[in-house]
Amino acid sequence: MAGAIIENMSTKKLVIFGVILLLFQAFSFMVGGLIAPGPTSVVHYLATKCVDTAKSHQSTKWFMPWGPNQCEKIRTFDEAMAKKIEANNIVFAVHIPLPNKEMSPWFQFILVILQFDIAFKMNNQIEDGALATVDVGLAYRDDSLSEWTEMAHSLEQRKLNCNFTTIKTYENEGRYYECDLLPFMEVGSVAHKYYLLNIRLPVHERKKVNVGIGEIKDIRLVGIHQNGGFTKVWFAMKTFLTPSILIIMIWYWRRITLMTRPPVLLEKVIFALGISMTFINIPVEWFSVGFNWTWMLLFGDIRQGIFYSMLLSFWIIFCGEHLMDQTERNRFSIYWKQVGPIVFGSFCLFIFDMCERGVQLTNPFYSIWASDVGTELAMAFIIVAGICACLYFLFLCFMVFQVFRNISGKRTSLPAMSKARRLHYEGLIFRFKFLMLVTLFCAAMTVIFFIISQVNEGHWHWGDYTVQVNSAFFTGIYGMWNLYVFAIMFLYAPSHKRYGDNQSSDPGASSGEEIQLTTTITHVDGPTEVYKMMGKDSQE
Amino acid sequence: MITLGCVLLLCGLARVMATYPIWWSLAVGQQYSSLGTQPILCGSIPGLVPKQLRFCRNYVEIMPSVAEGVKIGIQECQHQFRGRRWNCTTINDSLAIFGPVLDKATRESAFVHAIASAGVAFAVTRSCAEGSATICGCDTRHKGPPGEGWKWGGCSEDVEFGSMVSREFADARENRPDARSAMNRQNNEAGRTSLNDNMFLKCKCHGLSGSCEVKTCWWSQPDFRVIGDYMKDKYDSASEMAVEKHRESRGWVETLRPKYNYFKPPADGDLVYYETSPNFCDPNPETGSFGTRDRSCNLTSHGIDGCDLLCCGRGHNTRTEKRREKCHCIFHWCCYVSCQECMRVYDVHTCK
Numbered sequence: 001m002a003g004a005i006i007e008n009m010s011t012k013k014l015v016i017f018g019v020i021l022l023l024f025q026a027f028s029f030m031v032g033g034l035i036a037p038g039p040t041s042v043v044h045y046l047a048t049k050c051v052d053t054a055k056s057h058q059s060t061k062w063f064m065p066w067g068p069n070q071c072e073k074i075r076t077f078d079e080a081m082a083k084k085i086e087a088n089n090i091v092f093a094v095h096i097p098l099p100n101k102e103m104s105p106w107f108q109f110i111l112v113i114l115q116f117d118i119a120f121k122m123n124n125q126i127e128d129g130a131l132a133t134v135d136v137g138l139a140y141r142d143d144s145l146s147e148w149t150e151m152a153h154s155l156e157q158r159k160l161n162c163n164f165t166t167i168k169t170y171e172n173e174g175r176y177y178e179c180d181l182l183p184f185m186e187v188g189s190v191a192h193k194y195y196l197l198n199i200r201l202p203v204h205e206r207k208k209v210n211v212g213i214g215e216i217k218d219i220r221l222v223g224i225h226q227n228g229g230f231t232k233v234w235f236a237m238k239t240f241l242t243p244s245i246l247i248i249m250i251w252y253w254r255r256i257t258l259m260t261r262p263p264v265l266l267e268k269v270i271f272a273l274g275i276s277m278t279f280i281n282i283p284v285e286w287f288s289v290g291f292n293w294t295w296m297l298l299f300g301d302i303r304q305g306i307f308y309s310m311l312l313s314f315w316i317i318f319c320g321e322h323l324m325d326q327t328e329r330n331r332f333s334i335y336w337k338q339v340g341p342i343v344f345g346s347f348c349l350f351i352f353d354m355c356e357r358g359v360q361l362t363n364p365f366y367s368i369w370a371s372d373v374g375t376e377l378a379m380a381f382i383i384v385a386g387i388c389a390c391l392y393f394l395f396l397c398f399m400v401f402q403v404f405r406n407i408s409g410k411r412t413s414l415p416a417m418s419k420a421r422r423l424h425y426e427g428l429i430f431r432f433k434f435l436m437l438v439t440l441f442c443a444a445m446t447v448i449f450f451i452i453s454q455v456n457e458g459h460w461h462w463g464d465y466t467v468q469v470n471s472a473f474f475t476g477i478y479g480m481w482n483l484y485v486f487a488i489m490f491l492y493a494p495s496h497k498r499y500g501d502n503q504s505s506d507p508g509a510s511s512g513e514e515i516q517l518t519t520t521i522t523h524v525d526g527p528t529e530v531y532k533m534m535g536k537d538s539q540e
Numbered sequence: 541m542i543t544l545g546c547v548l549l550l551c552g553l554a555r556v557m558a559t560y561p562i563w564w565s566l567a568v569g570q571q572y573s574s575l576g577t578q579p580i581l582c583g584s585i586p587g588l589v590p591k592q593l594r595f596c597r598n599y600v601e602i603m604p605s606v607a608e609g610v611k612i613g614i615q616e617c618q619h620q621f622r623g624r625r626w627n628c629t630t631i632n633d634s635l636a637i638f639g640p641v642l643d644k645a646t647r648e649s650a651f652v653h654a655i656a657s658a659g660v661a662f663a664v665t666r667s668c669a670e671g672s673a674t675i676c677g678c679d680t681r682h683k684g685p686p687g688e689g690w691k692w693g694g695c696s697e698d699v700e701f702g703s704m705v706s707r708e709f710a711d712a713r714e715n716r717p718d719a720r721s722a723m724n725r726q727n728n729e730a731g732r733t734s735l736n737d738n739m740f741l742k743c744k745c746h747g748l749s750g751s752c753e754v755k756t757c758w759w760s761q762p763d764f765r766v767i768g769d770y771m772k773d774k775y776d777s778a779s780e781m782a783v784e785k786h787r788e789s790r791g792w793v794e795t796l797r798p799k800y801n802y803f804k805p806p807a808d809g810d811l812v813y814y815e816t817s818p819n820f821c822d823p824n825p826e827t828g829s830f831g832t833r834d835r836s837c838n839l840t841s842h843g844i845d846g847c848d849l850l851c852c853g854r855g856h857n858t859r860t861e862k863r864r865e866k867c868h869c870i871f872h873w874c875c876y877v878s879c880q881e882c883m884r885v886y887d888v889h890t891c892k
Binding site: 123 | 666668669670671672673674676690691692693694695697698742744746748749750752753754755756757758760763765766869871872874875876877
């Protein structure tokens, strides 16, 4: 019966292995921090106010804010008032990107946020719960001379959530309201070079469309896309990591199949973790550079979701399989109580994601947050997912606590064993605890870097060097979980070394115990000695 | 003797004109009313120093925004000072658009310089977002062919570009070693600092399922009124300075130091001045004061816009005025207001 590598490897080799992993870890941080630019870029757009001079609103006409064939513009609405231009004839035009630049498939996605500049006026205030109705069209073209091709057209409603922070007096007329950002558009692939948005705010008095929305002075859009450089570094990293994990996975499974006994649950779960890691690693995003696959964003979410739920399930099962007071193990069905919340929570998030990003495949302007029902539904999904996450962590903490309690309980019986065996068991316990600590460390690092990225500006300056902290965070954490999965597969693979071979100092006692181990707990034959030791304990 | 006097006078005039930012007349000049529709001829802008002229020729496409910036600065100044003895009046038929007020190194000069420089930075940033200028922000930080920098790592924020333009253009003339130049430099910078200080951060989460796993933040420009309010506070707390002369290798250099040691020395964003303001009560062509005669005042106010203070104790006249006004208006977000006409009676108080 062979133990796992983690138990049979010498401390020296283990240290070397750890150091190599740490080097790779440092490398993955440095790739993000020093080579990659920031993960995303922000471009500010101020909509140009164009005048639609045509009497009938032909939908085929597109209005360009600048360049050749630019539209007839007005600077302010006072001008429109003087020229007696109707609201329905005003088109807000935004060209993405700004002049002399072009979009690239490497940008992966475009996210646009809408912001209204609404001036306060005593007798034209924003009504409570005012809805802005926007008639918006999106078009694209691939060279700066060809015709625009329509990509999407929609009539959207957005709730104006504005408040006026100063006193509402005539003195303060002309100040702007402070309005919440409105989600506007999300495109999952950037296959074209130029995009054009034409926004209208149609007014229909009887239907109460766009009435009581205050004095809109300007429409601002904020465009967010992933930086091309970051995408390249990210793809390169994925392309490098895929074979590494794949190879160790194949190696791991080969070791398992070489054994005489069938694989136990823990080994299967580790393998499944490897598969989900490979699934997230496989750089299918390369195709997004060549093909217009808008579902890539959604697919990425799904892959990430699968990996997270797999990782969370792995922790539960890892702890559970090292628990001593459970007589029945090695069956997936007994973990339904713990894995259930994970599956259910992930399912909720999946439904939510389908409602938001799934619908955006057909209508890029759709936002679940735009309508009241949608907001409630989305909140419900998120709250349920949150409750599931809390439940999960309670379970996990409880299990970890139990494992550690049982280990320390086991320690009290250690002095009764022979010296060599005791030392060996102590080593096993130490290594088990060490792995638990590594897990904890990885989780803590993720949380810490998450917090840093939330409060940090995004880059630090060291002399002439700019360190992109957020990129370092992304590549570093991604690399870290890859190394984690790699290490687990490596360390928990069955070892070739025969356990007990080099313990010749007390052969009698050793073989005696060995017999006891093998005879009494054959049905709980497990991958590690700690695992078996605990199983034995529960048998007694 | 007469010719000598003339020469002296001319020199004096030229000296005054050299310190006066005549290019501000861009903002009020009729010929620039159609800004943005036709190109600006750099040669036709009065009072540019060679560096400014060079800048104008290189970046001619952002000159309309520069002009627009000065304009919104002046409008904001007039809004902030609307009820005060000096109300930021501009003169239409002169290149020195504020008249001789700015010749003295007063608080008012400090404010006008700061708000104009903030206005330029603000308007340039805005025009960058509008796409009317093509050179904004995207410096070639990343080596490689043009456009690669943008594709690799995006562009820097437009705000930095706006401040850069303001610094290059508005400060171009303030390089003399005299005290006034030092003061203008400090005040121009104060304007830009106030713009930067009032930027607000907005963020959007767009990670897995819209979580904050990936979060993008950006700085937004506030409404220019906010800058105006902030600058007004700075005006009220401006530091009075004293001029110091040093002998340096390039000649006499004037620097400023705080006049009162027990006050905190001015920081980057603070306004400085070293001459006291005239009281602006009576018209005085030398100081540029227009006086407050015939200005309307607020009878109920005890502040500076109240009739007592604004009229400098000379008292006020009251007359009743009937005005035809629009009322019961129904607004639509743009361009169309349906109103009734009402007759209202007002008491108008004007200073004697």
